[in-house]
Amino acid sequence: QSALTQPPSASGSPGQSVTISCTGTSSDVGGYNYVSWYQQHPGKAPKLMIYEVSKRPSGVPDRFSGSKSGNTASLTVSGLQAEDEADYYCSSYAGSNLEVFGTGTKVTVL
Amino acid sequence: QVQLVQSGAEVKKPGASVKVSCKASGYTFTSYDINWVRQATGQGLEWMGWMDPNSDNTGYAQKFQGRVTMTRNTSISTAYMELSSLRSEDTAVYYCARGDSSGWDLWGQGTLVTVSP
Numbered sequence: 485q486s487a488l489t490q491p492p493s494a495s496g497s498p499g500q501s502v503t504i505s506c507t508g509t510s511s512d513v514g515g516y517n518y519v520s521w522y523q524q525h526p527g528k529a530p531k532l533m534i535y536e537v538s539k540r541p542s543g544v545p546d547r548f549s550g551s552k553s554g555n556t557a558s559l560t561v562s563g564l565q566a567e568d569e570a571d572y573y574c575s576s577y578a579g580s581n582l583e584v585f586g587t588g589t590k591v592t593v594l
Numbered sequence: 595q596v597q598l599v600q601s602g603a604e605v606k607k608p609g610a611s612v613k614v615s616c617k618a619s620g621y622t623f624t625s626y627d628i629n630w631v632r633q634a635t636g637q638g639l640e641w642m643g644w645m646d647p648n649s650d651n652t653g654y655a656q657k658f659q660g661r662v663t664m665t666r667n668t669s670i671s672t673a674y675m676e677l678s679s680l681r682s683e684d685t686a687v688y689y690c691a692r693g694d695s696s697g698w699d700l701w702g703q704g705t706l707v708t709v710s711p
Contacts (some may be wrong), residue, residue: 485656487638518695522639529689529704530631530639535697573639577695581644581653583629588638 488513488574488586495592496564504589506557506574512584514555518577521550521559525570533572534559561591569593596620598690598702605708611678614705616690623671624648627694630664630675632686633704640686644694645673680709 489507496502506513506521513519519537522530532541534550537557547562557576561568574586601615616628630642643654645664652664663676673690688705691698 516695520697522698524639529701530691530698531701532693532697532699535699541697541699575639575641582655583641583644583695585631585639585641 485578485582485584488576488584490572490574490586490589492587493590493592495594496561497594498564498566500564501560501562502564502591503558503560504572504574504591506559506576506586508555508557508576508584510555512576512578513552513557513574515579516577517552519550519552519557520575521548522573522575523568523570524573530573564593566593596700598692598700600688600690600702600705603706603708605710606680608681608709608711610680610709611676612680612707613674613676614688614690614707616673616675616702618671618673618692621692623666624668626692628664628666628673629691629693629698630662631689631691631698633689634683634686637686642675642688647673677707680707682709685709 494502517537521534523533524530537552538550549560572589578584599617624647629644645652647666666673690702692700
């Protein structure tokens, strides 16, 4: 089980959009529609932002959206706000009741 | 109030074991899987395994096979994660999280485990 690959950092100005990629293989991201995204602020527990590739839990702003193409999933944050500055992690089901996280991306709001 | 409350910080010596608890409240404990995730300081999230509190079925990441045991006590709605043969690299914050492959929507506050001689 290798970690999914994410860019270490991404940034954008307030109001702009930022997209984070999450690349895996056909055994995880590409094989199942079970990709989730988590937001983590310093010193806090992660928070579920997207599940099953593109679904938003209740209470998550519609500025957050998810998609997938082949072995790569993406999280887009539109209309960036200061409070969106955080670390973001993807996760994917990897078969046989196993899960794997991405390497994490630090999003900076300029 | 729907929440997961974890036990307090632990300091252990190398070679020892640690057992972290995760008490669920505000929902039916046996209706949702419990996963365990850890995070070393300044590092990313690492999935350790899951447990179905209803069936007691478990699944562990290959990295932790043989060293981790996940159990539960349904009478007090509490899940446990025990990690043995601790080494310095196991120093991390350990989280429990409710959910399955469709996402983990409820997280504990985290438990810091420090492994030091």
